[in-house]
Amino acid sequence: MYRFSVLLVFVLTALGTAAEKPANRPPVARLPEPGTVIVDRDRDEVLLCATIQHPVDKPCIGTYGERVQAFVGSAKAAGGDAKMASYFVFLVDVPTEEVYKALVSLGAKTRVHYSMEEGHRRSGLKPTTRPEDYLQGDPVLISVFWKEGTRWVERPYQSFVTERVLVEGKPVEKPWTPSFVFHGSGVLHRSGTGCIACPCDCAGGIIADNRYPLYNPKPLVRFDLTQVPSPGTPVYVRIRVVCTR
Amino acid sequence: MSRSSLSVLLLLVVAPAVCSVEPIRLQGHTDNVYALVYSPDGKRLASASGDGTARVWDLASRKTQAVFKEHQGSVYDLVFTPNGNKLITAGGDQRLCVWNAATAKLEQSLVGHAKPIYCVAISRDGRFLASGDETGLICLWQLGKPMPIRTLKGHAREVYGVAFSPDGKLLASSSSDKSVRLWQVSDGAAVATLTGHTSHVYRCSFSPDGKLLASAGQDRVVRLWDVADKRQVAVLQGHRDSVYAVRFSADSKSLFSASDDRQVYSWELHQRTRLGRITGHEAAIYAITLRSDGRQLASAGMDKDILLWPIPSAIRLDK
Numbered sequence: 343m344y345r346f347s348v349l350l351v352f353v354l355t356a357l358g359t360a361a362e363k364p365a366n367r368p369p370v371a372r373l374p375e376p377g378t379v380i381v382d383r384d385r386d387e388v389l390l391c392a393t394i395q396h397p398v399d400k401p402c403i404g405t406y407g408e409r410v411q412a413f414v415g416s417a418k419a420a421g422g423d424a425k426m427a428s429y430f431v432f433l434v435d436v437p438t439e440e441v442y443k444a445l446v447s448l449g450a451k452t453r454v455h456y457s458m459e460e461g462h463r464r465s466g467l468k469p470t471t472r473p474e475d476y477l478q479g480d481p482v483l484i485s486v487f488w489k490e491g492t493r494w495v496e497r498p499y500q501s502f503v504t505e506r507v508l509v510e511g512k513p514v515e516k517p518w519t520p521s522f523v524f525h526g527s528g529v530l531h532r533s534g535t536g537c538i539a540c541p542c543d544c545a546g547g548i549i550a551d552n553r554y555p556l557y558n559p560k561p562l563v564r565f566d567l568t569q570v571p572s573p574g575t576p577v578y579v580r581i582r583v584v585c586t587r
Numbered sequence: 588m589s590r591s592s593l594s595v596l597l598l599l600v601v602a603p604a605v606c607s608v609e610p611i612r613l614q615g616h617t618d619n620v621y622a623l624v625y626s627p628d629g630k631r632l633a634s635a636s637g638d639g640t641a642r643v644w645d646l647a648s649r650k651t652q653a654v655f656k657e658h659q660g661s662v663y664d665l666v667f668t669p670n671g672n673k674l675i676t677a678g679g680d681q682r683l684c685v686w687n688a689a690t691a692k693l694e695q696s697l698v699g700h701a702k703p704i705y706c707v708a709i710s711r712d713g714r715f716l717a718s719g720d721e722t723g724l725i726c727l728w729q730l731g732k733p734m735p736i737r738t739l740k741g742h743a744r745e746v747y748g749v750a751f752s753p754d755g756k757l758l759a760s761s762s763s764d765k766s767v768r769l770w771q772v773s774d775g776a777a778v779a780t781l782t783g784h785t786s787h788v789y790r791c792s793f794s795p796d797g798k799l800l801a802s803a804g805q806d807r808v809v810r811l812w813d814v815a816d817k818r819q820v821a822v823l824q825g826h827r828d829s830v831y832a833v834r835f836s837a838d839s840k841s842l843f844s845a846s847d848d849r850q851v852y853s854w855e856l857h858q859r860t861r862l863g864r865i866t867g868h869e870a871a872i873y874a875i876t877l878r879s880d881g882r883q884l885a886s887a888g889m890d891k892d893i894l895l896w897p898i899p900s901a902i903r904l905d906k
Contacts, residue, residue, distance in 0.1 A: 422744070422765075425787065
């Protein structure tokens with residue numbers, strides 16, 4: 343039994359070492375060139391180039407608040423400048439339509455999508471709220487990575503943000519635990535906002551947190567800019583999708 | 588120089604460079620406020636909101652006088668008729684609603700758009716309405732008639748602003764297609780396409796003397812256009828983010844602009860320089876309007892509150 347345990351520990355350690363990538367190598371096989379999208383069909387993921395912005399005077403940056411605009415979004419959308427481009431921390435250099443197409447080409451499914459107007463009509467958690475009052479589609483995971491000196495750093499989208507909830511009337515901080523789904527509304531209904539992944543169930547983007555129904559309630563969130571590089575730093579955004587097949 | 592202009596100038600000169608004036612705050616909307624307009628007598632203010640309502644506020648009591656609730660979606664713009672008796676709202680539900688402004692009773696729904704309506708304007712004599720929608724379509728209406736009398740096609744994308752010239756002969760429209768267009772009201776003919784903005788153009792406004800047109804853009808500038816020559820005469824730069832709204836003073840000598848950068852800027856139009864700023868909002872400002880006597884400005888936007896500012900004392904002058 344003892345020999346078996348030693349062997350198990352040895353095998354697990356070896357596996358762990360083998361799985362861990364050296365920090366001086368990019369965390370992906372191939373990095374996207376600026377203005378391009380990499381669709382990795384083996385890993386069901388999409389890789390994008392982005393630039394860091396510090397939108398210090400916008401909602402939820404450094405202070406708790408409600409926000410419909412994404413933290414990751416495109417500079418272009420619907421054939422023009424993205425209307426919400428100045429709100430994004432991670433400003434992606436391809437239009438939202440390209441991101442949408444890349445996710446669809448992997449097999450990602452959108453299920454419930456609406457124009458922003460229709461979204462507002464269905465807004466809020468009420469006794470009459472139905473499943474269709476939530477944007478729906480295949481779940482996704484998002485992370486951001488960049489080179490810091492000689493070292494590559496990758497952080498989940500969730501790690502930049504904390505959430506505040508009220509418990510017995512008192513504010514309590516908790517980890518941000520969104521449920522991101524690919525609904526595609528912003529492209530399918532040409533919202534033009536440029537939003538990619540919204541911190542509430544908002545029909546303006548293409549990915550939303552659908553813990554709650556459309557628009558309301560909105561989670562109280564705070565983005566910590568100290569966790570991201572300085573403005574202008576190039577970064578990469580990884581969107582991994584769990585496709586229904 | 589008129590007495591009122593002189594007193595405004597004197598106040599501007601003697602006012603300290605940095606002054607802190609607390610605005611009057613009107614609270615009630617539960618979502619973005621997209622448009623504001625004073626009643627012609629200046630005693631009431633109307634507001635349009637993403638919460639699906641319009642409100643009329645009594646400015647003496649600072650209370651909501653009436654809530655207008657029929658729209659099934661956001662209310663994006665609104666106007667009073669010249670006598671102040673009716674309020675006309677433009678909605679995301681593709682309708683223009685005509686209301687009794689005192690009782691909030693819906694009198695008429697105008698159906699002619701097939702997509703959300705983002706803007707509405709009324710001619711100074713109250714005969715004509717114009718409205719612009721998400722597809723770029725503009726409808727011209729004669730007040731009292733249920734269908735548009737004319738449709739104006741030319742914009743390729745959302746029309747966010749429409750404005751009648753003071754003489755009622757021209758209509759200006761501003762659009763996400765980066766252009767501002769001028770139309771002849773009498774026959775709907777396209778008069779000019781004004782290009783220069785490099786991104787979405789939001790609201791537009793004629794100067795009360797009819798000589799200038801101002802347009803507010805996502806390119807962070809206000810562009811001034813000579814109406815007679817149909818050419819750009821100035822670019823007012825300084826905002827750090829999209830400019831959503833512009834409004835001239837009653838004497839056409841100054842202009843106010845409101846932006847996503849949470850500031851209202853005051854511009855002097857002779858030298859075309861910035862006089863100063865009004866600061867107090869916590870988020871993007873989508874709407875401003877100036878009372879006809881020029882002594883009060885109302886602003887509102889993403890933070891849902893409507894702020895009423897005394898003019899000119901609320902302007903923090905540039906050093």
